[in-house]
Amino acid sequence: MLAPQPLYQLIYHSLATGEGMPPEALADLLRQARSYNQDHRLTGLLLYAADTKEFVQVIEGPRDEIDVLYARIARDPRHKHAFVLHEGPAAGRMFPDWRMGFVPAATQDLRTTTGYLPLAQQPGRLSPFSLVVHVPAELRRFLGSFAQPLPVAA
Numbered sequence: 001m002l003a004p005q006p007l008y009q010l011i012y013h014s015l016a017t018g019e020g021m022p023p024e025a026l027a028d029l030l031r032q033a034r035s036y037n038q039d040h041r042l043t044g045l046l047l048y049a050a051d052t053k054e055f056v057q058v059i060e061g062p063r064d065e066i067d068v069l070y071a072r073i074a075r076d077p078r079h080k081h082a083f084v085l086h087e088g089p090a091a092g093r094m095f096p097d098w099r100m101g102f103v104p105a106a107t108q109d110l111r112t113t114t115g116y117l118p119l120a121q122q123p124g125r126l127s128p129f130s131l132v133v134h135v136p137a138e139l140r141r142f143l144g145s146f147a148q149p150l151p152v153a154a
Helices: 023-039 063-075 107-114 136-147
Strands: 007-016 043-049 054-062 079-089 101-104 116-118 129-131
Touching (some): 007 063
Parallel strands (some): 043 101
Antiparallel strands (some): 007 054, 116 129
């Protein structure tokens, strides 16, 4: 019997290619991800800002499974410029019940969380924005807020 692997977490940012992800393509992507993750002991969350075609995804599970999946993600033609924001061992799952949760995200939330700075603040960069990664605790706190239950109205 194989010994259980320590829990690992990877958070990345990328941009959808072309015109972005129409709702039916996004639904198909989520069905595929949930099926794959179920079979490979993975959980996580996908955020997508349609107006800027930006993804932020959290994947958690055994490191070898995450490494295989992220290699596939990095080659996926549906997006480009995949950039790891954080990776490392995790004390526990942020999304233990989500094979792949999904939240339509506000662009400003993604930019605040991932640390975008305008080009004017980063001379010499080719893109209009550059990434400055926030400390992992701040990034995890923001992403973990999506797993919190909504308050019940009185």
